[in-house]
Amino acid sequence: MVNQNTKIPDIVFIFPETFSDEKINEEISSVKFYELDLRILKRGNEAYNGFEWIIPTAFAAYILKPYFDSFLLEAGKDHYKILKASLKKLIEKGKIFKSAAISATQSPDKLSQKYSQSLTVSLEFQTINNRHVKLLFDDNLDINDWNNAVEQILELLAENYESFPNDRLTIEINTLNTKHHRIIYSIINPETKKLEFKDDIGMIEKYNPPVT
Numbered sequence: 001m002v003n004q005n006t007k008i009p010d011i012v013f014i015f016p017e018t019f020s021d022e023k024i025n026e027e028i029s030s031v032k033f034y035e036l037d038l039r040i041l042k043r044g045n046e047a048y049n050g051f052e053w054i055i056p057t058a059f060a061a062y063i064l065k066p067y068f069d070s071f072l073l074e075a076g077k078d079h080y081k082i083l084k085a086s087l088k089k090l091i092e093k094g095k096i097f098k099s100a101a102i103s104a105t106q107s108p109d110k111l112s113q114k115y116s117q118s119l120t121v122s123l124e125f126q127t128i129n130n131r132h133v134k135l136l137f138d139d140n141l142d143i144n145d146w147n148n149a150v151e152q153i154l155e156l157l158a159e160n161y162e163s164f165p166n167d168r169l170t171i172e173i174n175t176l177n178t179k180h181h182r183i184i185y186s187i188i189n190p191e192t193k194k195l196e197f198k199d200d201i202g203m204i205e206k207y208n209p210p211v212t
Helices: 021-027 065-071 074-096 143-163 168-176 200-207
Strands: 011-016 038-043 059-063 121-126 132-135 184-188 195-198
Touching (some): 059 074, 065 143, 132 143, 195 200
């Protein structure tokens, strides 16, 4: 997502290309009060070939390591609350807007009929040891469940930056025994409403099990 030769920003926000700059500035105005390195990208309505959890969503935010290094200090706690509110506002947009996933013409059976995660919105976070965790949102759950998931992941990340390597998030990721460069996916358990963590293999087993 970010060129290795460029400075890593604090936060990257993704919006659909149909959103005007004025509208986007209005949406992120609350987090611009501090000296953050914010980047804004617009994403077009493109067709992608791949498993649904890999497909980029129209609305997204990437909260990267420089943010946590700077704003999890005591002086940044107030901004952390502002960020939380901003992320909840973003996922509410994703709850309202809908998008269709289009598989490549050569693989029309690629999309799983079981897949229930939003194709419109996702959040991605960088841990203290540079793992990337992508938070997905189940369309079958309500916005309160989504907001609760944001609360959960931010609590885990705060603990990650304060207590690594003995924090809960690191322990969860280590149980997956997946390569360091692979993205970890976090989904909401529809019954307990608690976050679960899966790698690509776990996502395939859940949504694209082999036909027997």
